[in-house]
Amino acid sequence: MDDHQFKQLLAYFNLSGKGYRKVRKGVKKRIARHMQSLSCRQIERYLQRLAADETIKNQCAALMTVSISRFYRDRRVWSVLEKELLPDLVAGRTAPVRIWSAGCGRGEEVYSFRIAWKDLRLQRNGRPRLEIVATDVNSDYLAQAQKGVYNRGSVRELTAEQLGRYFESRPGGSRYCIRPELKTNIAWSCQDLVSGQNPPGLFDIIFLRNNLLTYYRDPQKGAAFERVTATLQHNGTLIIGAHERLPDTAGRFVPVSGTNLIFQYR
Numbered sequence: 001m002d003d004h005q006f007k008q009l010l011a012y013f014n015l016s017g018k019g020y021r022k023v024r025k026g027v028k029k030r031i032a033r034h035m036q037s038l039s040c041r042q043i044e045r046y047l048q049r050l051a052a053d054e055t056i057k058n059q060c061a062a063l064m065t066v067s068i069s070r071f072y073r074d075r076r077v078w079s080v081l082e083k084e085l086l087p088d089l090v091a092g093r094t095a096p097v098r099i100w101s102a103g104c105g106r107g108e109e110v111y112s113f114r115i116a117w118k119d120l121r122l123q124r125n126g127r128p129r130l131e132i133v134a135t136d137v138n139s140d141y142l143a144q145a146q147k148g149v150y151n152r153g154s155v156r157e158l159t160a161e162q163l164g165r166y167f168e169s170r171p172g173g174s175r176y177c178i179r180p181e182l183k184t185n186i187a188w189s190c191q192d193l194v195s196g197q198n199p200p201g202l203f204d205i206i207f208l209r210n211n212l213l214t215y216y217r218d219p220q221k222g223a224a225f226e227r228v229t230a231t232l233q234h235n236g237t238l239i240i241g242a243h244e245r246l247p248d249t250a251g252r253f254v255p256v257s258g259t260n261l262i263f264q265y266r
């Protein structure tokens, strides 16, 4: 598959090429294999098959997703969360704290949050309860997230103490398995941020990092952003990726602690 054909595919799904700069080669290989399995030699024929068959289209859409992540990605975010946002959020609180990891990939962001929450010892007698909703369009990534097994590269930002406390390592030491107690109170579900429905209820914090704002184009991107962020509580927090920015149309978001990654919804 050449770059021109890849661009045709991006246009078909209304995806932006921005997110694919470093991973394009691998994604193109996956798509070429899919085309081959369907005996499609020409991109035009492949696009016709996608248009005619929802299952094939979904398979291709899943192959276009990129799951690169790691624990404690973007240190600044976690530092502001740990030092400022979470202590303020739980002070005097009895209602559950609700978090949505939207486009959670293989779960690194979700378990990072669980680790930060545990490390801070924020609960008193189990209060406030923590409820995490973790969604992704790719069901394979979700299945892997629920298993919670990672390689050394994914956990490289964690301290030795965190690795010892929150992971069991497999014989040989190259795989790190999240301990079962960190897997509780997480509702995993398959959801498309662009065309799906929001999970029910309002959230205190939404992680919307390295997916919608990177890979999609307007008008879908702007519309989905509006819908997703409508689930934020008043004064709720939105966290985006290091190379992302809010859509120009996004009003009522105030940057927190001088970062351009964390915003409060007013």
Ligand SMILES: C[S@@+](CC[C@H](N)C(=O)[O-])C[C@H]1O[C@@H](n2cnc3c(N)ncnc32)[C@H](O)[C@@H]1O
Pocket: 065, 066, 067, 068, 069, 070, 073, 102, 103, 104, 105, 106, 108, 109, 135, 136, 137, 138, 141, 191, 192, 193, 194, 195, 208, 209, 210, 211, 212, 215, 241
């Ligand atoms: C690069 S990972 C980001 C994971 C994590 N949020 C982070 O920042 O480390 C992008 C994830 O977004 C998911 N994704 C892409 N498009 C999506 C969509 N339309 N709806 C839901 N998830 C989507 C992908 O399947 C992938 O798991």
